[in-house]
Amino acid sequence: MKKFLFSILLLSAYFADAQTKVGGMVTDETGEPVAFANILFKNSTEGTITNDDGRFYMESDMTHDTLVVSFIGFAELEILLTSKVNYDMKIVLKEATEQLKEVVLIAGKQPKKNNPAVDILRKIWEKKRRNGLRMFEQYKYDKYEKVEFDLNTIDSSVMKSKIFKGLEFVFQDLDTSRITGKTYLPIFLNEKFSKVYGDNLLNEEKEDILGSKNSGFENNQALTAFIQDMYAEYDVYNNYIEFYDKSFTSPLSRTGVDVYNYALRDSAFIDNKWCYNIVYYPRRKNELTFKGDFWVNDSTYAIKNINLQVTKSANLNWVKEFYIEQDFEVVNDSVFLLRRDYMLTDFSFRKKEESRGIYGKRTTVYDNHMFDIPKPKSFYRAESNPFDPLVMNRDSTFWENSRLETLNKDEKGVYQLLDTLKTVPKFKSYYNLISILGSGYVEVDKWNIDIGDVYSVFGYNDAEGVRLRAGARTYFGQNDPWRLEGYMAYGFKDNRVKHGISGKWLVDQKTRLIFSGGHRRDVEQLGLSLTSTNDVLGRSVASSSVLTVGSNNRLTNIDLSTFSMEMEPVTNFRIRFGSSFRTLSSALPDAFSLDYIDADSPTGISSEIKQFDISTLLIYTPGKRVIGYGVERYDINDDYSTLLLNYTRGLDGFLQSDFNYSKIQFSYSQPWQLGGFGRLLSTVEVGKTFGEVPLGLLNVIPGNQTLFSLYNAFPNLDFYEFVTDTYTSVHLEHNFNGRLFSRIPFLRKLNLREIVGLRGVWGELSNENIALSSPTNIPLQAPSDKIYYEYSVGVGNIFKIFRIDFNFRGNYLDAPNARPFAVTGSFGFSF
Structure with a gap:
């Protein structure tokens, strides 16, 4: 990719911190990893499950002092957290000696019949065409998107390598991923603000891009095409979700019961709506599937929150981690609309835990919805020009008013650092070399x-x-x-x-x-x-x-x-x-x-x-x-x-x-x-x-x-x-x-x-x-x-x-x- 592959390895970031961070590995008494074990902050709805290798990472903006770990057939374990950051935890589950009276967190092979989670899933299938934007004849909303690339797994050997000699200032501050717990260096940022119009009767949709901003790659059409192709739009309600030219089975798919295990884990009020929490994970390895959980409303059966993480055994190259998180907004008693969509991909040559790679992150925020305002069909056929110089050169006032989610400190640092790097001769040499190889x-x-x-x-x-x-x-x-x-x-x-x-x-x-x-x-x-x-x-x-x-x-x-x-x-x-x-x-x-x-x-x-x-x-x-x-x-x-x-x-x-x-x-x-x-x-x-x-x-x-x-x-x-x-x-x-x-x-x-x-x-x-x-x-x-x-x-x-x-x-x-x-x-x- 022209002016891209190496440039994304050499730019900078600033520090941001969460309140509680935990990470480590869960094994049984023989030392074997426990895959898909449940990890939960006690007295909260924040949780995750271990990956194929028994590893996990989780963080929260809240302060928590106890971690709950469970897996069917093992005794539930509560662990006191002695500090806000607890990395490299070694958690050993012991075999259960008696049947639990009540199972709140559950994993293992799940039945397809007489399973309350599967019953709820069937309700989702019945209602999915009557949720969200499909309930209206026409719709309109604002859309803000930011895409970021980071160099991850930064350690002293990277900082001291010859390739970064004279560029040490890029490591001034580093951050830690809330998904993987790895140290990373933000190096590229793209922002886009647009207005989206749609008509369900005409089956038409149009996106007018009003502003677009790249950190140092304003003239790189190939990079923009790569980003748009890699982070294409998707709908979790579809039976299959397409990423990287592959079709992944959605956990909300009608064929999901043949591909996933489902378990009802919890229920709670979220935004004054009673919701069920369902955990899912693949029945077999090496298939294009996810693991994670979702919260679903008990009356509309609309999804309130869902996260999807590709298992390491999935037949997918150059991707070590792949994580999606979507939050839906309650508009009224019966309408749930997608509010925020977050996606993280860890690109790496190897899937080993210690291997270095590049994070690709996309955050999309939706707001200011309006409905049932018809427009003629000719309106949808008229194309806007996303590369109009006016669109590409919006001032700071425009972006301050248009961002539906503010930039954090490390994201702002990307713009600042690139201006500095452009004046460094060594960076220019690296930049030109990779530009030749890419284009x-x-x-x-x-x-x-x-x-x-x-x-x-x-x-x-x-x-x-x-x-x-x-x-x-x-x-x-x-x-x-x-x-x-x-x-x-x-x-x-x-x-x-x-x-x-x-x-x-x-x-x-x-x-x-x-x-x-x-x-x-x-x-x-x-x-x-x-x-x-x-x-x-x-x-x-x-x-x-x-x-x-x-x-x-x-x-x-x-x-x-x-x-x-x-x-x-x-x-x-x-x-x-x-x-x-x-x-x-x-x-x-x-x-x-x-x-x-x-x-x-x-x-x-x-x-x-x-x-x-x-x-x-x-x-x-x-x-x-x-x-x-x-x-x-x-x-x-x-x-x-x-x-x-x-x-x-x-x-x-x-x-x-x-x-x-x-x-x-x-x-x-x-x-x-x-x-x-x-x-x-x-x-x-x-x-x-x-x-x-x-x-x-x-x-x-x-x-x-x-x-x-x-x-x-x-x-x-x-x-x-x-x-x-x-x-x-x-x-x-x-x-x-x-x-x-x-x-x-x-x-x-x-x-x-x-x-x-x-x-x-x-x-x-x-x-x-x-x-x-x-x-x-x-x-x-x-x-x-x-x-x-x-x-x-x-x-x-x-x-x-x-x-x-x-x-x-x-x-x-x-x-x-x-x-x-x-x-x-x-x-x-x-x-």
Whole structure:
């Protein structure tokens, strides 16, 4: 993440303290940890339960002198607290010698039937659609949000390390988390104030951001996108809650009784409302579940307070702790509204107790609700601009009046410290280094350009041999109305210079009218997509893959010029009109030929295709969310569907273009969150070409001779093994997110994830097109006799970063050099 990953490790904080803090570990008499034991301040409703390792931490703004610890089958234990802060407590529970007359705090395996907690849960299911904002036709409220990042587990070794030499002043004061009890250093703060409008009849909602403030990252759109994606909105009443691309079962879910143990722990008046307290914890390990408790009203069965903590055994990477706390406000006898939402994530490479990491904290406060004030539908369709300079540069008076929760001392210190750090040369050096690693670009602020990207410098293929590339782009700010970008490359085998250049200009912000154009001369592995490439800057993995299966010698010289006009008349609906002129020829003619019959050629055969096309592209992405208003914007979610319709018309004669044809293509991609069963990604694509065209303009079924797992490609097909002018393809890939492996004892702790895939394609190739390309030196065939299909079984999350897929060819096994089995893999960081 540009200007972020390292910057969040180097900023400062001030001290704040709670009245009573306790933390430690609960074990039995043999020293074994007691998971999910109940911890409670005596004569209060403040409590928690131990984690999988028997550890706990809890703090209170009140002063308490006694701690109560209990677990079913053990004698209840009361411990006197000798001071306000009691860390590293070693609590040993003894086995109960007699049945307790009354169980107030309870844990262990709970029944599904004749359980008062489950009876209350069923009442919540009945009432949940009649609570909160859903009770009104329209609503409006103020929303204040602050996001903070902290460096945690600060000790003397960190303070004395060489990396902080000369920056010791950042450790002037430290604070302690009320959730984990760890020392932390606040280093980044983002604030946002907005007004939210909604209409339950129209099923519309709109958020107008009136103010936004970042501590030192005002110009970092990538960071803002990361924050919004990571801390997306959620509703605890939903059956599943999505975080980090994973679906967690909500404790209020209708399927919760199969996933959680529930126990009625207590009852009390809260804000003059009688409420029940229910504890919940997972029935099994390694599932995407929470543990915690909630208070629910006895008449409306609306949630008054709830906390959720992800168990350490959950199949989630890079997250050691994950905690949510929500408080609801009593508006009247029957209306409970969300008042405050607090979320804390402890990001760390390891889940061990002593490992260091970064806290990500979000606090959202809601207030000033108003109801049943209708607004026209056009009001909800009008977009506000969260990156308007006026919004980004609000004065201190605005923030003093708009904050629904005041900043504490350490949060105020973040702003103060960054101003100081910007003047420290060593900090600037660290800042620039991590900026390069995160974005891939070297920033040259003096010239307003970025050099890169650095990850595309090296490449290799059979035509070019070793290849080096260097590029640059203009960058004045995150909302630039225009941008130029280009690169140059050189192949040491063919001794040729390649280049690409692109320009974009946002003419009108309201309709997002954009003019763009570019030119590219390079070597490319075509046939990785059923749609012809018009990208003048990008490069496929197969074009630079060092390791391939078989001979990867079907490469193409491409000389491409493009021009297009794009607009977005309705949110998430884009229309693009464009034209392109391309010249195609084989980069290795002895191994791969693009020859076709040409009556106008002296030899009757041509080896080069010249083609001018005009095209119309319609793209609809319902549910897609973006930020920014410049010529380039950032996506902040990936759970939206994509519908694409493309019509291309080839014109012969114009600019010496060779062929006259029409091509229509349609595709539909949809990710499906299937709750506890994981995530399914599906794609359907159909297309047809009208007219006679040679191999270079036909639709090649995407093969994959690399060792990388590529979605929408067939790993058991060679490049150009199947060629079509009419086709239908389907791709399905399902990630169970470890649901099956979590049931296998010896695999459970590895947190592996199961992935299955099914791919199929049917297509035809006319005799006329076969005859036109008959001089080529590769066989031309289409999967017309029967649907070609493959299936795969994969294992993901190996050492948290690797994935391996075992791919099987279902038919056409008698084809020459057919590959019945292939192994591919990939690597990357994901939660």
